[in-house]
Amino acid sequence: MAVYTNLGAEALSELTSHYDVGRLVSAKGIAEGVSNSNWLIETDGGEKRARRQFILTMYERRIDIAELPYFLDLLDHLAAAGSPVPRTIHDRTGATHRAIDGKAVALIEFLPGISPDKPTKEQLFAVGEALAGIHLAAQSFPGHRENRLGPSEWVETLARCGEDRLAEINPDLPRTLDVARQVKEEWPTDLPRSVIHSDLFPDNVLMVGDRVSGLIDFYFACNDMMAYDLAVIHAAWCFDESGNVFNKELGRALVAGYDSRRALSDEERRALPLLAKGACLRFVASRAFDWFDTGAEAMVTRKDPMQFARRLDFYEKADNSLFTPPAA
Amino acid sequence: MAVYTNLGAEALSELTSHYDVGRLVSAKGIAEGVSNSNWLIETDGGEKRARRQFILTMYERRIDIAELPYFLDLLDHLAAAGSPVPRTIHDRTGATHRAIDGKAVALIEFLPGISPDKPTKEQLFAVGEALAGIHLAAQSFPGHRENRLGPSEWVETLARCGEDRLAEINPDLPRTLDVARQVKEEWPTDLPRSVIHSDLFPDNVLMVGDRVSGLIDFYFACNDMMAYDLAVIHAAWCFDESGNVFNKELGRALVAGYDSRRALSDEERRALPLLAKGACLRFVASRAFDWFDTGAEAMVTRKDPMQFARRLDFYEKADNSLFTPPAA
Structure with a gap:
């Protein structure tokens, strides 16, 4: 800001x-x-x-x-x-x-709209739908850019912070490095790809009522697995501020919205808990790094890496049913 | 900001x-x-x-x-x-x-317009004219608020900073306290009054071309001598960035614009060099105080009090002819 x-x-x-x-x-x-x-x-x-x-x-x-x-x-x-x-x-x-x-x-x-601060399930449905829309539209985009904030970079960044310094922020943080190493091993490579936004937090979405009026700030966009983009939104939007309490309704609405425009394959759906762990690790890593990089005198507010470390805990315990639409 | x-x-x-x-x-x-x-x-x-x-x-x-x-x-x-x-x-x-x-x-x-960064004499004329306009219009405003950044406050603020700390900022700064005491003694009390803006720097003026489209940020407004308001603009707008070089054309255009809407009395015109010294002292004092009050870690950029100390030097050497329209 x-x-x-x-x-x-x-x-x-x-x-x-x-x-x-x-x-x-x-x-x-x-x-x-x-x-x-x-x-x-x-x-x-x-x-x-x-x-x-x-x-x-x-x-x-x-x-x-x-x-x-x-x-x-x-x-x-x-x-x-x-x-x-x-x-x-x-x-x-x-x-x-x-x-x-x-x-x-x-x-x-300039696009009208306001970033939602307390998103509703109607809004999450619309965001999922809009995300699927850009994934489909971007499949014919000729440009290519690697994701430079993937599993190797999370492991590298967290290792560079070091366990001692991570523990300084919070005693629960060093273990995320082990999780990152494990997720990196399991990371899928064969899921369908397109251009993904990769950073679609609420402040990058403009809404007028329940309608998405703008998706903005594409400066982390890259070519990667589409389902990972969905996992980022799941991890970023569907918890309360403390990072502890998952809102099942919001999560379901997001996936249903996405599915309504582009149906997830079974492989993608099965991979979502793992992809969501990856999404958490991506933000744990960058926030932990910025925690030390951002001096107390900087003009930018530091973001707490623990918020996503707690969400990581949640996804470690979650199973596939989290991403399955309720039985009709 | x-x-x-x-x-x-x-x-x-x-x-x-x-x-x-x-x-x-x-x-x-x-x-x-x-x-x-x-x-x-x-x-x-x-x-x-x-x-x-x-x-x-x-x-x-x-x-x-x-x-x-x-x-x-x-x-x-x-x-x-x-x-x-x-x-x-x-x-x-x-x-x-x-x-x-x-x-x-x-x-x-919301008013359109952009703050001028390199004002022209046409723009200064328009600003003078607009200032006279608010002075005339405000004469029927029933509210009253004292100017709390007058001569007593400059002396008090500079004295509170102390000569040692002022000298830390710049060796030329402590003498402004003596000048402030002297200006306080000579300060006029009988010039015509109205509500004045008292802080009309370029960033508080919006212009579309040569037209003033908005005067904003009235949160220092108070009841005081109208000519002092003109002196503030003279001191704030009519020098180059270094604070050393006065632009005579801009100064004349400002006064001519003001005169065109509300003619200055002889007493006001004679008082202008003194009022301009006061304007400089007002900003020297607040900037010197903020210099120590604003820690290096603050999000606000410190403003150098020396900019107005140099302009103060200029007004000490200036005479009335500075504010006299060129002979027709």
């Missing part, structure tokens, strides 16, 4: 002049995006004379500029297929991104 | 339901306001069916809730008189502010 760069009126006006969007009339730095700076900007719409809103993103760190075409072209591909993702606005030369002071910037369509 | 409170979809929807503005469709925390949290929110406009935008402000600290009616009623008073300030949106009971979790919140009209 930050704006890392101060972008003045002159730079903003100069930038928008390269796009066929009309004249800039407003720009507000918004508190979204951990690795990027973002502005909500408004133009007079040019000849159409109707105000238009956009998100201007400046890529500050973590994003490799060489990968921007993958992320930005993906938005266009999905939007063209009717998925609720924001289009990339192209400049007059057709480019999807430009540079200001050596930093890449992109202009992205 | 921060959003101090996380306000969820549910709390936001509940809040907007008390206003006749339609249904909430978007909310983005914006990186504006040092003492408050702010969101740019959008509604479907209700029966009017045209999207509407608002600023939602949550008063976090520094703001005394008992003073909110002064600030919020002032906006309504000035907007009704045609000044470019945002209206306060009243809830269905007519209230100008409500509470969420014990904190006061207000819904404010």
Whole structure:
């Protein structure tokens, strides 16, 4: 949650002049995006004379500029297929991104909607459905990007933190390294793949009522198993804040929504408890690493890795029936 | 530049339901306001069916809730008189502010425009004109609030910092305490008064081209000498970033713009160099105090008090001709 760069009126006006969007009339730095700076900007719409809103993103760190075409072209591909993702606005030369002071910037369509903070089962159904929609639409996307936050990286990251330092955060944390090693051994390789979002937390979903109006922030998107993406949402959305209490209704609604658009295979369904353990480990690992990497003086709030360590416990005890629709 | 409170979809929807503005469709925390949290929110406009935008402000600290009616009623008073300030949106009971979790919140009209970063003389003329406009309109405003950042407070604040600590920031800083004592002695009491903004830095002004589309952030507004408000803008806008180089053209345009709407009296014009010294001292004092008060770990960027100490030097050497229109 930050704006890392101060972008003045002159730079903003100069930038928008390269796009066929009309004249800039407003720009507000918004508190979204951990690795990027973002502005909500408004133009007079040019000849159409109707105000238009956009998100201007400046890529500050973590994003490799060489990968921007993958992320930005993906938005266009999905939007063209009717998925609720924001289009990339192209400049007059057709480019999807430009540079200001050596930093890449992109202009992205603004989508209405609010991130749900207490999602209902109707909302989870809609999210599952929308996820299946992007998986289907992305199968014809030509780009390719490896998942760089897979089983090898969880093990490596947790090992690099070290058992002593993990225990400093919480005495229950070191054992996640053993679980990570085990999950890595069991990790499937033959489940159906597509482009996955891989980080679809509630703050990356915009909703208007029970309708998904936007899936955003695709900067962890990669080619991987579709069912893993579903497992990430299951682990991220279907527990209460303490991380202890699983909400069975929400979990079922999510899977049912996904199934309604793209039916899970038996293999995928059987793999879900394991994939959900992997999803927990992915966030345990990155949060544990950031815990030490993020000094107390940093402007970013540290996220507790224990939240997902507790959910990992849950999935270790869970069985397949968790992901099976209730008998009709 | 921060959003101090996380306000969820549910709390936001509940809040907007008390206003006749339609249904909430978007909310983005914006990186504006040092003492408050702010969101740019959008509604479907209700029966009017045209999207509407608002600023939602949550008063976090520094703001005394008992003073909110002064600030919020002032906006309504000035907007009704045609000044470019945002209206306060009243809830269905007519209230100008409500509470969420014990904190006061207000819904404010959204105004287009961008804060100028390299203002032109045309823009300074327009700002002077707009300032005179609010001074004239506010003369019939019934509220009253003392200026709590006047000469006594500068002296007190700088004395509390102490010469040793001031010298730690910069060896040239301790002498500002002597200047503050002297300016306090000479400070006028009989110049014409109204409600003044008292903090009209460029980031509190929105412009569309050369037109002032919004004057915002009135939370330092108080009843004081109108010419002092003009002096604040003179000191805040008419120097380059280093604080050393005064831009005579900008200064003249500002005063000419003000004069065009409300002619300064001879007494006011004569007092301007002194008032400008006071304006510099006001910001030297608060920035020096915040320098020690704001730990290195805080999320707010410290502002260098030397910027205004250098401008103070300039005004000490300046004479009245600085504020006199060029002979026709």
